[in-house]
Structures are given as C-alpha cells and as structure tokens.
Amino acid sequence: MKITILETGAPPPSLLPRFGPYPDMFRRLLGSDYVGDSYDVTKGFLPADPQNHPAYLITGSAAGAHDDLPWIPKLKQFLRESKGKARLIGICFGHQIMAEAFGGRVLKSDKGWGIGLQEYRLFEHASWMDKGGDRIRMPISHQDQVVETPPCSTVLAGSDFCDIGSLRYDDQPAISFQFHPEFDLEYAAALIEVRRDQLNGADTAIRSLQGPNDRNRVAGWIKGFLDDRNGTPL
Secondary structure, X not given: OOEEEEEOOOOOOOOHHHHOOHHHHHHHXXXXXXXXXXXXXXXXXXXXXXXXXXXXXXXXXXXXXXXXXXXXXXXXXXXXXXXXXXXXXEEOXXXXXXXXXXXXXEEEOOOOOEEEEEEEEEOOOOOOOOOOOOEEEEEEEEOEEEEEOOOOEEEEEEOOOOOOOEEEEOOOOEEEEOOOOOOOHHHHHHHHHHOHHHXXXXXXXXXXXXXXXXXXXXXXXXXXXXXXXXXXXX
C-alpha cells in the first residue's frame, strides 16, 4: 500500500536544492513502493474525496496547529472526513494536527525547542511494530507538543522532553509520531545550523546526531502499519 503525502510545509529554501522536499525524504526512507502522489496542502490542494487514496501521511511544517492560516481548518476537516476510510500517518506537525482534529490538545512547550537526537521510551508494541528493545533514538525539531490525547487513542512512546511522542488511534487505522524518521542526520544538522539564532544548545544537539539512531527501525514500523491486515483493519 502506498502513502499519499499531504505536504504541510517544506525545508528552508537554502536547504531545498541539497535535500529536496519532504516527499523525496520519505521516498528515500521508505522506498518508491511505499510512496505515491503528493498534495501541497499549503496551496489549497487536497484530494477531492478521502477514499481516492488508501493512505495519507501528513508531514512536518513550520506552521503551528493553531496558526491563523486558511489551509489548517480545511486539513482538519479532511482528516475527520478520512476517519475509517483511509490509513493516516502523522509526522511532527502531522502528529499535532491529527490530535487536534480528533479531539486532543496542542500547546507550545515552555521548554523551548527540542532538537537533535533524543531518546523515546516505548510503552507498548503495536501489531505493526517489531518486538525489539523498548527505547529508540530519533531526530526531533519542534516547539509545539500534544498535551492532551484525543479520545480512543493510546500513547505508544514518550521522552523526557515530550510525554506524548507517538499515538495509536484505537477507533481507526491511524498512527502518529512527534519525531522525524525522514530526517537523515546530515539534514537534521543542517536544519539546526539554519535556525541556530533561535536555539539553545545547538552544538550539543549537533553532537548528539553523531550517535546511533533508529530511523530504519521506525521506517519498518510505518511499512508494517501500511501492510497490516490484522491489527488495523479498514
């Protein structure tokens, strides 16, 4: 099953020639067998009917879930209309906007920016996850966080910086992650450099990116979720 990507943002212009847009990042992470079309939601493009595609992935964004932008309420409505009709995967902003659309709450963290490679604890293993260790290390880049879970959802992972780091929706085939499996570590470091003036601890965060990470493990989870016919049926 292929995902259709709902682009809610793009890398900074200075990084685009080197790293490409978010659909390219997901194509490198998952392979072309798992990544199909894309829609630029920020320009008003969405599928006419949620059932036009079997699965959607909502990307990260520089926008916040509460920003006064015309495409944000339209995206929330589309997600609500997609419930039970297509598989949904949210990444960073996608994690947050899904939570808001389905009855959760998102706020800007008083901890500031989360950056670098950070460790998440896994609280349970869903049917589409491997049965490996109970901790992962993943790239992050966010200020907003989900602070109240939507009804009918389960927290799968959390970190010291972000309690609600991953959600599984128990009333529909939908999952979301606050972290960025699509960020290769070179891009994560370049993004920190672009935003250095806004950040505290940039050098420490860049050093953290030199350690082992679990991007490929999480890519396997996403593929497992797309292929799953038992734990998350439509």
